[in-house]
Amino acid sequence: MPTIQEAAMVLNQHYDIKKPKIEWIQDEPDKAVWKVIDNKATYILKSDYRSSKTFTPSITLQYALSQQGFKVPEVIATNQRKLCTKQGEHRYYLSRYISGGPASIIDRVRIIGDYHQHARLPSSLTSKQNPDDLKVGINRWISEYEVKLNDLRKWRDQYSLPYIQPCIQLAEKCIQISSQNAPLLADHLTSVNNRRWLVHGDLTHLNVIKTPSGDLWIIDLEHSRIDSPIKDIRYLLPRVVLSSHYKEYFARFPEGKSFKELYYIDAIFPYGLYYYLGGSIRQMKLPLKSSQVQEIVSDELAKDDMISKELGGIK
Structure with a gap:
């Protein structure tokens, strides 16, 4: 170092x-x-x-x-x-x-909507993220779910968290539905590559700064790259889905409406629980607070009920 x-x-x-x-x-x-x-x-x-x-x-x-x-x-x-x-x-x-403090959820929704709408990889930079083989891109997308699912299973057993099992079932459902919607995912990945859409890649609450004057700044772009805008929204779930914030996002990034179904399919995955458990374990905030974990599990299940209605009752 x-x-x-x-x-x-x-x-x-x-x-x-x-x-x-x-x-x-x-x-x-x-x-x-x-x-x-x-x-x-x-x-x-x-x-x-x-x-x-x-x-x-x-x-x-x-x-x-x-x-x-x-x-x-x-x-x-x-x-x-x-x-x-x-x-x-x-x-x-x-x-x-940039001097300021962490931004709220709605502030992050607004700034990332603007970022997705306007930010493009400059022509001076050659993208290494454009997979010619869509099958490879689809497999990579689904394999990301599988890696996180395996982490959830490991944490369940290692830290005696049997009550996260419903969220593990949500992860399994997300993988199943995503696999069934491979053509929709292929169309989306084609759009991502053709439009050279950029994601921030690490949209935690610390990486959007709100200055005393109210301006919003995005920092820490080391993970920014051409990729699906859907992946940035993962950092804001489940509270974005369980609120009206999605409307704010789509108002700022209207192209997202064309793959809104994929947003909801991706949101089935219990990201809120995953990021909480992973962050707590990495930062050695142990033992885990069972009441906090169970509250997040409840939010994830409420989110799934809302998404099922949006997707026509998928269970």
Whole structure:
């Protein structure tokens, strides 16, 4: 993992920031993050410490989107006019710091609807996400469900959570219905590739910032890529489905109405439970609170009842 001393050297040599105050360090699975305070401005310095083929393209994408007027942090070029630099074994890039707090569910619905409607992969970037073989794309889509389903089964047994079994059955139903709707999924994937739609890829509550003036900013675009907009909405379930927020989303991203059925099929999967359990386990917030888990299970089942009605009574 890169050190503060290495970060300070990068700032000095490549950005002419001589004596910055490095306020904190945040370690994530694939990168290190520093807040850098200079006399002139406040920045975020990020470094990868795992080999990632998407790190540099994501920086180029973030820069391009900021130049197009999207509210994403501006990437600061080095003194050699490069968007990122390499020091030793690690790559680094600097961007503007956005001051504010986490956004609400409805704020995230609004900003991701706008993002899906307007953000496209720049022609200067070659997409590696366009599968020529639709069968491969469909199999990959369904295999993502299967991986998460296996995690739920493992957590059920490992942490003695028999009461999540109804959600495991929802996951199984999602896989079955998705497999039955392969032609619909194939049409959707064709649209995704032809339109070069972008997803954020990590739309947690921490990655949309609301400033004191009320502006909304999307941060942490390292996982942004061409992919189905449906995958971003997963981070907002089940509360989006159990509210009127979907109407707000489709008002901002009207193309989504053409594959609304797929949104609902995908929403059958118990994402709220999956993300809660996975996050709690990764962060070692153990033992799990059974009352909280059971409340989420209830929400997931209520969501499934609503979706079944939308899909014509599918059970």
